[in-house]
Amino acid sequence: MILSGSANQHLAHSLADQLEEEVLPLTYRRFADGELIVEVDRDDLLPTNVVVDATSFTIDERVVIVCSTISDQAHLEVIQLQDLAREAGAPSIVTVVPYLGYARQDVAHHPGQPVSARAVIKALTVNTDRFITVDPHEDAVLDYSTADTASVSAVAALADGLPLDADSPIIIAPDEGAKSLAVSLRDAIGYGEIDFLEKKRIDDTTVEISLTDTDVDGHEVILVDDEVSTGGTMATAASQLLDHGATSVTAACVHPLFIGGAFTRLARAGIDRIVATDTIERPVSQVSVASTIAAEL
Numbered sequence: 133m134i135l136s137g138s139a140n141q142h143l144a145h146s147l148a149d150q151l152e153e154e155v156l157p158l159t160y161r162r163f164a165d166g167e168l169i170v171e172v173d174r175d176d177l178l179p180t181n182v183v184v185d186a187t188s189f190t191i192d193e194r195v196v197i198v199c200s201t202i203s204d205q206a207h208l209e210v211i212q213l214q215d216l217a218r219e220a221g222a223p224s225i226v227t228v229v230p231y232l233g234y235a236r237q238d239v240a241h242h243p244g245q246p247v248s249a250r251a252v253i254k255a256l257t258v259n260t261d262r263f264i265t266v267d268p269h270e271d272a273v274l275d276y277s278t279a280d281t282a283s284v285s286a287v288a289a290l291a292d293g294l295p296l297d298a299d300s301p302i303i304i305a306p307d308e309g310a311k312s313l314a315v316s317l318r319d320a321i322g323y324g325e326i327d328f329l330e331k332k333r334i335d336d337t338t339v340e341i342s343l344t345d346t347d348v349d350g351h352e353v354i355l356v357d358d359e360v361s362t363g364g365t366m367a368t369a370a371s372q373l374l375d376h377g378a379t380s381v382t383a384a385c386v387h388p389l390f391i392g393g394a395f396t397r398l399a400r401a402g403i404d405r406i407v408a409t410d411t412i413e414r415p416v417s418q419v420s421v422a423s424t425i426a427a428e429l
């Protein structure tokens with residue numbers, strides 16, 4: 133049985149279709165003081181193996197919670213759903229966090245800062261039997277998990293959303309840390325040169341990018357990264373690649389956060405195609421991670 137966070141309902145239903153399981157109908161609302169509460173809808177169409185009445189609520193099968201932690205609310209949704217499933221007697225709980233927020237806060241930059249990734253992952257894993265996430269920013273943060281944990285990759289699936297116009301794409305990662313993503317994508321496409329750029333982050337929204345010696349003149353470029361947040365990385369890289377003669381730049385990412393004016397930033401930089409997955413549900417989420425997650429379950 134699938135329990136969905138409020139922002140992941142489409143992915144939750146895709147996963148339910150893959151697993152041939154049902155999605156528990158839930159309502160999220162807030163009390164007058166602003167506190168969140170999730171409730172099981174009491175209707176006549178509840179899945180089998182679920183009983184809810186005035187005095188009790190039971191679930192007699194494995195529960196899979198699907199909730200990308202894209203907001204503070206989403207973190208609360210996960211821990212409330214885990215508590216709900218545990219108290220309902222579910223024989224096992226698997227928490228699937230397709231996009232793992234706070235993973236980029238994997239170090240304390242100054243004394244007096246917490247390692248937020250550690251704090252969050254401990255909280256998300258203390259009341260679940262298994263924890264599954266998709267392309268976390270750093271696999272190392274999963275060492276903070278107290279549950280049986282798996283990290284799966286959806287980079288290869290991005291190839292499904294890439295109708296290529298040319299025979300010789302160059303697949304480029306915007307920094308060395310994303311080079312393995314370029315390798316995975318090239319392997320899934322089956323051909324293409326690989327490169328990675330040098331990136332220096334100036335602040336939350338600004339980066340400096342240095343191109344390498346790779347000649348992009350006359351080539352289609354696919355930029356691939358784990359996520360697009362403000363769009364600063366992709367936009368800065370794309371502008372320079374187009375200035376150096378790339379015929380087109382496609383932005384491919386697993387997690388389309390697209391904060392603030394990110395879409396506009398990418399468009400103004402000349403990026404003509406964006407391919408992303410549904411770990412975060414956005415208009416560009418045309419590739420589903422449902423089968424990737426189902427295979428791990």
Ligand code: R5P
Pocket residue numbers: 306309310336337339357358359360361362363364365366
């Ligand atoms: C950072 O290392 C990540 O891999 C992404 O490159 C980064 O999060 C993208 O952020 P933005 O879109 O704000 O440049």
